[in-house]
Each structure stands twice: as C-alpha cells, then as structure tokens.
Amino acid sequence: MSHSHTHGHPKGLVHHFDDLKQQNEAATLGMWGFLITEILFFGGLITAYIIFRGLYPEVFLHGSHMLDWKLGGLNTLVLLCSSLTMAFAVHASHEGKPKSAFNYLILTILFGSVFLVVKYFEYKAKVDHHLIPGSASFTFTEGGVDAGRAQIFFILYFAMTGVHALHMIVGIGIVAWIATKVRNNAFTKDYYSPVEMTGLYWHFVDIVWIFLYPLLYLIDLTKVGGGGHALLDTDTLMKLLG
Amino acid sequence: MPAEHYLNVKYGLKSWLLTKDHKRIAMLYLISVTVMFALGGLFAGLVRLELITPGGDFLSADAYNKAFSAHGIIMVFFFLIPAVPAIFGNFLIPIQIGAKDLAFPRINLLSWYLYIIGALLGISAILAGGVDTGWTFYPPYSSQYSQSHVLLAGLGAFIAGFSSILTGLNFVVTIHKMRAPGMTWFRLPLFVWAHYATSLIMLLGTPVVAITIVLLVVERLFGVGIFDPSIGGDPVLFQHLFWFYSHPAVYIMILPAMGVQSELVATFSRRRVFGYSFVAFSSLAIAIIGFVVWGHHMFVSGQSMYAGLVFSILTMLVAIPSAVKTFNWALTMYKGSISYETPMIYAIGFLGLFVIGGLTGLFLGAMGLDIHLHDTYFVVAHFHYIMVGGTVMGFMGGLHYYWPKMSGRMYPDGWGRLSAMIIFVGFNLTFFPQFIAGYLGMPRRYYMYDPDFHIWNIMSTAGATVLAIGYMMPLFYMAWSWKWGRPAGPNPWGAKGLEWTTQSPPTTFNFDETPIWNEEAYDYDPEEAEAEYEREFGTIN
Numbered sequence: 001m002s003h004s005h006t007h008g009h010p011k012g013l014v015h016h017f018d019d020l021k022q023q024n025e026a027a028t029l030g031m032w033g034f035l036i037t038e039i040l041f042f043g044g045l046i047t048a049y050i051i052f053r054g055l056y057p058e059v060f061l062h063g064s065h066m067l068d069w070k071l072g073g074l075n076t077l078v079l080l081c082s083s084l085t086m087a088f089a090v091h092a093s094h095e096g097k098p099k100s101a102f103n104y105l106i107l108t109i110l111f112g113s114v115f116l117v118v119k120y121f122e123y124k125a126k127v128d129h130h131l132i133p134g135s136a137s138f139t140f141t142e143g144g145v146d147a148g149r150a151q152i153f154f155i156l157y158f159a160m161t162g163v164h165a166l167h168m169i170v171g172i173g174i175v176a177w178i179a180t181k182v183r184n185n186a187f188t189k190d191y192y193s194p195v196e197m198t199g200l201y202w203h204f205v206d207i208v209w210i211f212l213y214p215l216l217y218l219i220d221l222t223k224v225g226g227g228g229h230a231l232l233d234t235d236t237l238m239k240l241l242g
Numbered sequence: 243m244p245a246e247h248y249l250n251v252k253y254g255l256k257s258w259l260l261t262k263d264h265k266r267i268a269m270l271y272l273i274s275v276t277v278m279f280a281l282g283g284l285f286a287g288l289v290r291l292e293l294i295t296p297g298g299d300f301l302s303a304d305a306y307n308k309a310f311s312a313h314g315i316i317m318v319f320f321f322l323i324p325a326v327p328a329i330f331g332n333f334l335i336p337i338q339i340g341a342k343d344l345a346f347p348r349i350n351l352l353s354w355y356l357y358i359i360g361a362l363l364g365i366s367a368i369l370a371g372g373v374d375t376g377w378t379f380y381p382p383y384s385s386q387y388s389q390s391h392v393l394l395a396g397l398g399a400f401i402a403g404f405s406s407i408l409t410g411l412n413f414v415v416t417i418h419k420m421r422a423p424g425m426t427w428f429r430l431p432l433f434v435w436a437h438y439a440t441s442l443i444m445l446l447g448t449p450v451v452a453i454t455i456v457l458l459v460v461e462r463l464f465g466v467g468i469f470d471p472s473i474g475g476d477p478v479l480f481q482h483l484f485w486f487y488s489h490p491a492v493y494i495m496i497l498p499a500m501g502v503q504s505e506l507v508a509t510f511s512r513r514r515v516f517g518y519s520f521v522a523f524s525s526l527a528i529a530i531i532g533f534v535v536w537g538h539h540m541f542v543s544g545q546s547m548y549a550g551l552v553f554s555i556l557t558m559l560v561a562i563p564s565a566v567k568t569f570n571w572a573l574t575m576y577k578g579s580i581s582y583e584t585p586m587i588y589a590i591g592f593l594g595l596f597v598i599g600g601l602t603g604l605f606l607g608a609m610g611l612d613i614h615l616h617d618t619y620f621v622v623a624h625f626h627y628i629m630v631g632g633t634v635m636g637f638m639g640g641l642h643y644y645w646p647k648m649s650g651r652m653y654p655d656g657w658g659r660l661s662a663m664i665i666f667v668g669f670n671l672t673f674f675p676q677f678i679a680g681y682l683g684m685p686r687r688y689y690m691y692d693p694d695f696h697i698w699n700i701m702s703t704a705g706a707t708v709l710a711i712g713y714m715m716p717l718f719y720m721a722w723s724w725k726w727g728r729p730a731g732p733n734p735w736g737a738k739g740l741e742w743t744t745q746s747p748p749t750t751f752n753f754d755e756t757p758i759w760n761e762e763a764y765d766y767d768p769e770e771a772e773a774e775y776e777r778e779f780g781t782i783n
Contacts, residue, residue: 015342015751016341016342016343016347016751017420018756022419022420025419026345026346026415026416026418026419026420029414029415029418029419030345030346030411030412030415033411033414033415033445034411036445036446037407037411037445037446037448037449038449040446040447040449040450041449041450041452041453042453043449043450043453044449044450044452044453044454044457044483045453045457047479047482047483048457048468048479048483051476051479052476055476056474133464133466134463134464134465134466146474148467148473148474149474151464151466151467151474152466152467152468152474152475154466155460155461155464155466155468159456159457159460163456
C-alpha cells in the first residue's frame with residue numbers, strides 16, 4: 001500500500017511523507033542519529049582501551065610490537081581510497097550519472113575487499129605466532145611483560161578490529177545492494193538518498209579505522225619509520241605513557 | 243463505531259505480523275509487554291512468598307537468587323524500558339503531531355521483532371536453568387563465579403537494546419521532521435517532549451551497555467580478563483560502563499510515564515499545564531543531567547571519595563527538574579475543574595508516590611547516608627516507588643486514558659476506579675514497609691533474614707497479593723470492553739489535542755490529508771470548564 005505511486009508522486013517518495021525534501025531530511029537525520037549510536041558503541045571499547053593502557057602501559061607498548069604497522073598503514077591507505085571512490089559515487093548520483101556511480105561503487109567494494117584480505121593475513125600471522133588470547137598455546141615473551149596481561153592487549157586488538165571488520169563486511173554488502181539498484185536506475189537526481197546514506201556509513205567505518213590504527217599499531221613511534229629516524233626514544237615514550 | 247479503521251482494514255495473522263502501521267505495532271507491543279509483565283510479576287510473587295518467613299522455607303538460596311534475577315531482568319529490559327514508549331509512544335506520537343506514520347515504519351516493525359527475539363532469549367535463559375547474577379550482571383558473579391546462563395540472558399538484553407535504539411531513532415526523526423504545519427515545538431503535547439528526551443537517552447546510552455555485554459561475552463568465551471580481577475581485569479570498569487547506560491535507563495523508564503502524567507493532569511483538571519515550557523525543558527534537563535550521575539551507584543565500589551562527592555552533588559541537581567515537574571502538575575490541578583475518572587485516579591496516585599520515591603532517592607544520593615542504606619531494602623523500596631509507583635502507575639493511567647482511542651470502546655469506569663484504588667493500597671502496603679525494614683538494616687538479595695524484620699515482610703507480602711489482584715482486574719474488564727464496550731467516539735474525555743480530533747480507532751494513515759494545527763497545547767477554556775462543572779454538579783460556591 002505504501003508503494004502505490006499515483007500520478008504526480010515523484011519517484012521514490014513513500015506514502016507517509018509529504019514530499020521528497022521531507023523524506024530526504026528524515027533519512028539524513030536518521031542516519032546521523034544511527035552513526036552517533038555507533039560512536040558510543042565504539043566509545044565503550046575505546047574506554048576499555050584507555051583504562052587498560054593506563055593500567056599496563058608497558059604491555060601495550062610491547063604488544064603493539066607484534067602488530068605489523070606497514071600492513072596496517074597499507075590498509076589505512078586502501079580505506080582512504082575507498083572513501084574517495086565512495087564520495088565520487090555519491091557525487092555522480094547527485095549529477096544523475098548512474099553508470100559512473102555504479103563503477104565507483106564497484107571500486108569501493110574492491111578496495112573494501114582488499115582491506116579484508118590484508119586483515120585476514122594479519123589475523124593469520126597472529127595465529128601463527130600463538131597470539132590468540134584465551135588459547136592454551138598463547139605465548140608472549142617480549143619485554144618480559146606478564147603473558148596474562150598481554151592477552152588483554154590482544155583481546156582488545158581482536159575486539160576492536162573485529163567489530164570494525166564486521167562493519168566492513170556489512171558495509172560491502174550494503175554497497176553491493178545499492179550498486180544493483182543504481183544499475184537498475186532506481187534513483188534520480190532528486191532521489192538518491194540511499195546512495196548518500198550508504199556513503200555516510202562507509203565514511204564512518206573508515207574514520208573508525210583512522211582512530212584504531214594509531215591506537216593499536218603506532219604506540220611505539222621508535223619502531224615506526226624504520227627505526228633510523230625515531231620520533232621519540234623509548235625512555236621518553238615510557239615517561240609519557242606513565 | 244466508525245466503518246473503517248486500522249483494526250478492520252485487514253484480518254489474519256499475516257496482516258499483523260507484517261504490518262508497518264505504527265498503531266498495529268503498538269498493539270503487538272501491548273500484548274507482548276503485558277505477557278512479560280505477568281511473567282516478571284510471577285517471579286516477584288516467588289520472591290515475596292519466600293520472604294514471608296525469616297527462614298529459607300520455600301526456595302533454596304540458589305533458586306531465590308534465580309527468582310529475583312529473573313524478576314529484575316524481565317521487568318527492567320522487557321517491561322519497564324519498552325512499556326510506555328513502545329506502546330503509547332508508538333501509537334500516539336504520529337497522531338499527536340499530525341503525521342501518517344513514524345518516519346521509518348519498517349524499522350519500527352524490526353524493533354518489535356528484535357524485542358521478541360530478545361525476550362525469547364531471556365525466557366530461554368530462565369527455562370535452561372536461570373541466571374543468578376541479579377539484573378546488573380556484575381562480575382565476578384557473571385564471570386568467574388557464575389555457573390548459570392549469563393550468555394543467553396546477556397544476549398537477550400543486547401538484542402532488546404537494539405530494539406530500544408531503533409525505537410528512539412524513529413521517534414527523534416519523526417518528531418523533528420514530520421510535525422504537521424502549525425505544530426511548532428512549543429505546541430507539542432508534553433507527552434511528545436518527554437518521549438523526545440527519552441529517545442535521546444536511548445540513542446546515547448544503549449550502545450554503551452551493548453558493547454559492555456559484548457565485552458562480558460568475549461571475556462567468558464576466551465577466558466581473558468577484561469572485568470574479572472583474578473585474571474587482570476577491572477570489575478569497576480564494568481560498573482562504570484554498565485551504569486553509564488543503566489542510570490540514564492531509569493529515566494528511559496520514568497520520563498515517558500511523566501509525559502502521560504502531564505496529559506492526564508491537564509485533561510482531568512481542564513487546565514493548560516502550568517509552566518508548559520518549564521515542564522518541557524525539565525524533560526531535556528533530566529535526560530542531560532541523568533548522564534552524569536551514574537557514580538552514585540558506586541559509592542562503596544572503590545571509587546575515589548572525590549569522584550563520589552562530585553557524583554553526589556550532581557545527583558542532587560537531577561532532583562530539580564523532577565521537582566519542577568511535580569510542582570507544576572500540582573499547580574495545574576490547583577483551581578482546576580477536576581474530575582475523577584480512572585486515569586485521573588492513577589495520575590493522583592502517581593503524584594504522591596513519585597514524591598516519596600523521589601525524596602528517598604535523595605537519601606541514597608547523599609554519599610554519607612548511602613553508606614548506611616546501600617544494598618538494603620531501602621534501595622529496593624525507593625526503586626519500586628519510582629518504577630511501580632511512577633512508571634507502572636503512568637502505564638496504567640495511559641492505558642485507561644488511551645484505551646478508547648486504541649480500541650474505539652469504553653471500559654466500565656467504576657471497575658477501573660476500583661482497580662486503581664486497589665493497586666494504590668496494595669502498592670503502599672507492599673513497598674512502604676520495605677523502607678522501614680531497609681532503614682533498620684535488612685539487606686537486599688538474601689533469602690533469609692533476621693526475625694526482627696518479620697512483621698514488615700508479612701505486610702509486604704500481603705500487599706503484593708492485593709497488588710496482584712488489582713493488576714488482574716483490568717485484564718478482564720479491558721477484554722470485555724474490546725467487544726462489548728460502549729463506542730467511545732473521537733473524544734470521550736473532552737480533551738484537547740490532535741489525537742482527539744481523529745476517529746476512534748483511527749484509520750491506517752491517521753489523517754486523510756496532513757492536518758493544519760492552529761491551537762496552543764492544552765488550550766482549555768476555564769470558563770467553559772466552569773460551565774461544564776456547574777452543569778454536572780451545580781453552582782460553585
């Protein structure tokens with residue numbers, strides 16, 4: 001009943017809205033509201049991170065040595081590219097160019113998939129190095145820190161990046177769904193809010209990673225950049241960390 | 243009865259289970275929330291039966307732990323949080339602001355399904371053997387020392403949480419974007435303002451408890467310390483994260499009932515709510531200040547004294563907007579043309595009980611006094627004065643006030659008033675003695691107690707029986723009225739507001755065309771009210 005389009009009804013307008021403007025504004029506000037709940041969701045994880053990094057700074061320092069900052073950096077770059085193509089896709093929809101929008105969405109899916117593949121190899125390396133928290137074979141010897149506490153760093157690493165990766169997987173699914181709709185010319189210049197909303201979600205997931213990367217991978221800046229040109233030496237860092 | 247309305251457009255189970263109509267979804271919630279209320283009440287009955295004697299005669303210690311945990315989890319997550327917003331908010335907000343539906347009808351239906359999945363998980367946790375952590379899931383009860391079904395119950399609360407987030411999101415967008423022309427912010431019924439404030443808390447608080455439950459589950463699955471101190475975790479972190487949501491959550495439970503209260507007091511006093519904008523902003527103030535008082539649950543949890551001091555002061559602040567509301571309701575009634583139909587009996591009950599519940603909350607918020615009262619029956623009594631004396635009274639008042647709109651028919655008002663008064667008496671008999679027992683030192687959550695407290699517990703259990711009778715009565719006369727009640731007509735109470743201009747029950751899209759609204763909220767005419775009074779009762783001296 002809500003999909004019956006009578007004459008004079010613009011394409012995409014659902015019955016219970018008065019006009020497309022109202023409908024688009026509602027969708028935008030709804031999406032921002034949802035993203036705020038997402039911020040608080042990740043906020044809980046980051047609170048736990050802050051508490052434990054404050055309690056056990058040396059564990060986080062040595063734990064981060066086991067993460068590959070180069071792969072993490074590569075993934076950061078990949079995600080930034082995906083956000084760029086996503087922005088282009090939204091722009092193309094705004095201009096009323098579905099073919100170009102479709103191509104950009106496919107590129108976004110590709111970049112997103114590259115991120116997940118790299119993430120898979122990172123996770124696999126953790127399995128190979130016996131860094132799966134809670135497993136009997138967990139071993140952590142670096143820096144002489146307590147292995148039990150090292151598990152806390154890794155459980156936070158897996159929880160934070162895992163929840164993020166889950167958002168990526170959902171995001172790729174949504175982009176794929178929207179791409180098929182774009183291909184079927186479901187949107188017009190005046191009605192493309194689903195593409196725009198998908199874009200907002202995608203950028204959000206991207207930004208979460210921008211926070212996770214330094215929090216997890218870049219704790220010890222002496223190791224980053226090849227070691228030759230250390231931004232901070234370990235002693236100063238330890239002082240800063242408390 | 244009108245020829246066509248939302249109830250008779252389609253028949254059959256499928257037309258209900260796949261409906262996108264906010265009014266039908268509200269009815270789905272009404273049924274499921276009532277079932278959960280009955281279930282939660284059953285466990286309360288077990289607890290009260292055990293406590294009728296000082297010894298552990300009826301339940302074992304373990305079974306008692308599981309009974310009060312089941313009572314708490316069901317009542318908090320599956321009754322109190324969704325009760326008023328998901329039923330009455332869902333049904334009325336679009337009609338009150340002149341919209342055809344909520345902004346996202348499909349998401350609204352999804353919320354109900356998430357609620358049902360959450361509730362089924364909660365019930366299955368109980369059937370599988372129960373949970374013994376209390377509704378707060380504190381570690382190490384929920385981690386190291388737990389042999390019960392914390393995972394299932396936690397998952398249930400997690401999923402029900404998303405139901406509440408989506409409902410809140412829907413309300414915020416609807417109230418912002420779907421108001422009819424002329425329905426400005428300061429013409430909105432205070433019911434809508436209260437739900438707006440509630441929705442903000444649902445959006446900002448619920449995700450935090452969701453991730454907390456995820457971390458609890460991760461800890462249990464992997465055996466790595468996040469909250470469990472014996473393996474390097476931090477139990478106080480759990481309490482901070484939990485109360486960051488769960489304290490504001492008590493405002494999720496009470497604010498919508500306060501919204502109902504404003505409607506009832508205005509309608510049955512035939513006066514505009516005194517200090518309309520103060521009442522509106524006090525809802526927002528409660529939502530905002532409510533987010534910075536969570537530490538008052540943790541005065542004895544190893545939180546620093548200075549943090550406790552700050553939380554104690556902030557807790558006093560949150561009492562101010564609540565007091566503003568209370569005084570304004572009282573002043574609305576002052577010189578009003580008051581009539582005592584069933585909803586008004588509940589509203590008057592709410593006013594008195596909420597004052598007692600609110601003032602005893604200040605006892606607990608005062609850090610020094612809380613050390614004496616913490617974890618005693620005083621806390622239980624305070625909480626129930628707000629949650630049963632406030633929220634459930636608001637829920638029942640709302641049910642009796644809006645039932646004619648929802649069903650199109652009147653219930654017998656005499657029976658309604660009788661059950662409201664039985665509930666009021668039963669409630670006070672149940673919970674007032676708990677203040678005394680708690681102040682004298684009876685701890686909560688024990689299945690045995692010192693025989694000195696016996697008399698207070700006998701009174702409490704007797705009261706609970708009266709209360710149960712009061713709650714069961716509406717089931718019968720409401721069901722009767724569904725079929726045989728006198729047709730209500732659009733506005734049986736002579737109330738002001740857009741919802742009373744539509745037919746009862748309304749059509750699927752509420753209005754044929756988006757209405758234009760030119761009235762202030764609660765635009766009652768004092769002279770008209772006086773004339774009405776004189777017609778009914780003779781000249782006023």
